[in-house]
Amino acid sequence: MSTTTKDKRSAARMLGRLVRRAETGSFLGMVVVYIFFAALGGRVFLGAPGFSSWLNTAAEVGIVALAVGLLIIAGELDLSVGSVIPASSLTVAIVSSHYGAPEIIGILAGLVVGLMVGFVNGFLVTRTSIPSLIVTIGTMFGVMGLTLGFTVLIAGSTGVFIVPDPVTKALLGQFVGGMFQVTMFWWAAFIVIVFYLLHVSPYGNWIYALGGDRESARNAGIPTRKLTIGLFMLSGFAAAFVGVGQVLTYQSAQVLTGQAFIFNSIMCVVIGGVLLTGGAGSVIGIVLGTLTFSIVNQGIFFSGLDPNIGSVIIGALLLIAVLSNDSFRKTALSFAAKKAP
């Protein structure tokens, strides 16, 4: 075999592999959605206001989606993120504003709340046979109740205000150029870290194996309990981080914010080609899914369409994504059969 034919064949194989990747579908979906709203929304949507509005949305939900995505790849779900976000926001506001502690203490306390909820989730999921869906619904309501109770008890109302000092504000809650939330740089950092975890480090292999078959993963010597607890703590941390960013950006914390993140994060992950049953998915896919979701979510306001249509589009996208994930998986699995001998 000459080198050129070999090159050609490997190039064809690369192309074949690219087409068979679930992310290709997510990318196409994103392009279609963007063109659609660009056509309707016109110059405003294409300009900085449009960009900043969907990137801001993407950054917040994206941080949560990355961590929730890892959990879904590992075969678990986390719905408690919806109440961890307000819990950490209020912790920051109460510790630093109500009690007047230094902001760094408040921020650390907020992040610790997320880690603790994550630990409880992971602990319950690994020590009992209760599915993570139920466990995290339980902790979601538990955390919500505790947040509401303590906030009313301590602050006497369901919202707490905070005026952050300029440094913390600049790092975590600033609008760059009056439009772009600083959170998007943190999102970028999260993308790099989670990409390293899943695709570069050996731990990624453990996560895929865990989602593929828990029993076999354990038999192969993977510390499945520790890994599961760690992943839940990561998602708790990510949600708490978003909560901290929110309170510093909007300078107030309310008890009942964050519920939208529960399904939005899962939708971003699934639109991004992650298999809901675990074992397959990628960081690039999750990022593309997040962007697609945010473009629809914000684009609708620029398009002049009834905002309710946006929900319909997102719902349809989700169904299409799940269907195409399934067929992408099938083609990926049948790759072997078609290959020339």
Add this chain to the structure above:
Amino acid sequence: MAPIIPVLELRDVEKSFGPIDVLHEISLKVHEGEVLCLLGDNGAGKSTLIKILAGVHKPTSGTILMDGKPVEFDRPRDAADRGIATLHQFGGTFPLMSIGRSFFVGVEPQKKWGPFTVFDRKKANEIAVKAVRDFGITRIDDGDRLVGGLSGGERQSIAIARAVYFGARVLILDEPTAALGVKQAAHVLRIVNETKQRGLAVIFITHQVMHALAVGDHFAVLIRGAVAADFRKGDKTREEITDLMAGGESMADLEAELEGYAQNQEERPPSLGHT
């Protein structure tokens, strides 16, 4: 010939779950470079026996010996550490992982990139593909392919190659040919033979007598949790073994009975599988 001390030996192993006795006085031996075929109908206790060998269950009484010394397995990991590899019917359990990745689950080859630990994908793929090709599976040349895209026989082959690569001494194959077509099964049987030649002890669980006879050196038939027969290659014919597995009820009698039934019917007789 086989050395005198067996690699793995069971002595009077019994297992009961509460009041239910599943295994009675099981004594078996398997030597290096030997295939022990464990035959038995469904419910004969094969799975329980495998789980005891794999460290999933502990025997209620009796001892397990490796190289003549008693051992205890508290968990599957203990058995694996001593070189007992158990493979299940469908081989690769991670259909959505690549060959290279699934080959090295839990023992990933690593390299350093600055302060970061990196999964060495290239090395993983190379080793995995080479290990499989050494067993004669030349169709596999790309470690990035998903395990789920391979045929059942190829998956079994990878699983066996993996166990051998990681230094297994005893290979337990749980019905490796049950879900396979004739050609694929022959493939797996050839690999079992190759494994034996490399000096591993193989415990081959099946209820397909033909497959057992093709590779086995030593046979044990389990009936209702007890070893009903223990014999070496050439001691018994296929018919005798099939009869034994059916619980002493003669297959020939059954065939005659079915033929009598067929003659009394207008329709086509039920086809008899001559396996």
